[in-house]
Amino acid sequence: MSKKILVWFRNDLRLHDNEMLVEAIAKSDSILPVYILDRRSFGETKYGTLKTGNIRAQFILESVLGLRNALKQIGGNLLIAEGSPEDIIPQLVQEYEITEVYHHREVAREETHISTLVENALWKLRVNLKHFIGHTLYNKEDLPFPIKDIPDAFNQFKKKIERDSMIKPCFAAPDRINVAEVIDWGTLSSLEDLDLLPQQKDQRADFEFWGGEAEGLAHLQKVIMVMQQAATTKNLILASKLSAWLAMGSLSPRKVYWEIKKMESVPNTKAMFNHILLGLLWRDYFRFMFKKYGNTFFSPDGFGSQGLVDVANEQENFNKWRNAQTGFAVVDAVMTELNQTGFISNIARQTAALYLINNLEVSWVLGAAYFEEKLIDYNPASNWGNWANVAGVGNDQKSKSVFDLDKNIKNLDPKGNYAITWAS
Incomplete structure (x- = not known):
């Protein structure tokens, strides 16, 4: 029997620097890339706010379609479903005779709870849910201390990991992919389907975000162009606005780091380089703090x-x-x-x-x-x-x-x- 791996995409909507995807391709005869739109991510909170408003919802939808297009360009596709992952993934496992499921581990309570529900449902089918780590600049296993001993003070955390840890190179994006035979790959809901209205562009805004890996990579190159122009401008620090693509996983933090590091020798770019690096380190810090302390932050x-x-x-x-x-x-x-x-x-x-x-x-x-x-x-x-x-x-x-x-x-x-x- 051929080995099929289901690759469950969540906040990791990219091909580049995606260990989960690389390993799934290497260890299977075919993969089933899946994205599940979970309506619980668009409901109301106990505070009377929405979990996801219209602006980010539109960005998410664009990012998912961007991943589907990227997969199509290398001979694949993305199965898009709507519902609860703990219900849908076991169904797909049985329908497509999946031997293993891969996904990226999250740290916040709602996301980890859903992972646990999926894992429990798969356990009943004797199918393994394999966890990957791909949201941080530094890998957890490369830290100079166990999670329980991570310094609470950011400056101590920064000093120790910069001194004693290394940032790994990126995984190359696959150029070919073999996917399972699927009759209906599904369609993605619209904002209106989610009971949200499109946001009208405000003319005062100096920047417009578009979701997807291609857009994220293109914006990263624009940031680098600005840094190149900084050769004639001392101590240039601008908001990079890379955070939206980093949040969706359309950009890897390691990709950002290694691309801007190429600019290290260009005069007057050090301030901008340090500014972007600091932002990446703060992202890592809070993610590891959530691993250390769990839900206390809520x-x-x-x-x-x-x-x-x-x-x-x-x-x-x-x-x-x-x-x-x-x-x-x-x-x-x-x-x-x-x-x-x-x-x-x-x-x-x-x-x-x-x-x-x-x-x-x-x-x-x-x-x-x-x-x-x-x-x-x-x-x-x-x-x-x-x-x-x-x-x-x-x-x-x-x-x-x-x-x-x-x-x-x-x-x-x-x-x-x-x-x-x-x-x-």
């Missing part, structure tokens, strides 16, 4: 206590904040940009969070849940980890004192132009 009290919460006016204040109606110009500008585009800079995120927590005295988890809905580059570890830190309930309690709203506003909008541009 608790309102986290590792400490936020402090005052104005329970009586909390919902009203939260609504003013998310609707950009606080009356505080810079914060309203940040929230308008977020609502209209799905993307704001890191300092803008901190500014909005500090105002919600300290000035409006709203529980930080409401803000984190709203960012989950709105951010095009949302990933659980970075979003909830960053919010917990700003609220002073993160695992590194020494970071409480590093956030300053007035300082943030001066850096974000020193001349007041940002507030004017994004006045709602």
Whole structure:
């Protein structure tokens, strides 16, 4: 009997640097690439927000179709189904006589719970679910410490892994693929099918995101072109905006690292290189913190206590904040940009969070849940980890004192132009 491996794609929608895909091709006669649209990822949360808003939903749909097109170009395809993975994958295993299932391991509670449900269902069929790690710059097994001993302070984490760990080279993208015979590869739902409306482009936005590996790789090259032009501009630091493709796994963090590292010798690019690398390291840090501490990051009290919460006016204040109606110009500008585009800079995120927590005295988890809905580059570890830190309930309690709203506003909008541009 021929060996068939089902490759379950989740937040890893790419061909390049995809160990799971490379190994599946090498160890099978044919593979069955599968993406499952799980409606639970588009429902309402207990905070009254959506798990996925229209902007990120559109980006996800584009990313899935981008993967299907990429697979078609090398002789394959992507089976697209809608429903619960724990129901659909066992059905596919039986229908196509699958011998093993591959997928990338996640770290947040909902994603890992679904993996467990799938694993339990496959166990009844005596089929193995093999886990791969492909979301981080540094592999877990290459860290200079076990997960339980990872330093809580980011600077210590950064110092130790940069000194004692290595970043592995990328896996090459396959150029040919042999897939199982499938009569109906399925169609992908539209935004309307998900009860969401398309977002109208805001003319104030200076950038437009399009989902998919090809778009991500093309944008990475544009970032590198900017770095090349930096030979005549000292200390150039621009927002790379690579995070949306990294969040969907359409770009590998190692691919980003090795591509920008080629620019290391170009004059005046060091600041930009360090800026991008720092972002990749923060992504790794929060992901490993989630591995270390599990779901503590989703608790309102986290590792400490936020402090005052104005329970009586909390919902009203939260609504003013998310609707950009606080009356505080810079914060309203940040929230308008977020609502209209799905993307704001890191300092803008901190500014909005500090105002919600300290000035409006709203529980930080409401803000984190709203960012989950709105951010095009949302990933659980970075979003909830960053919010917990700003609220002073993160695992590194020494970071409480590093956030300053007035300082943030001066850096974000020193001349007041940002507030004017994004006045709602």
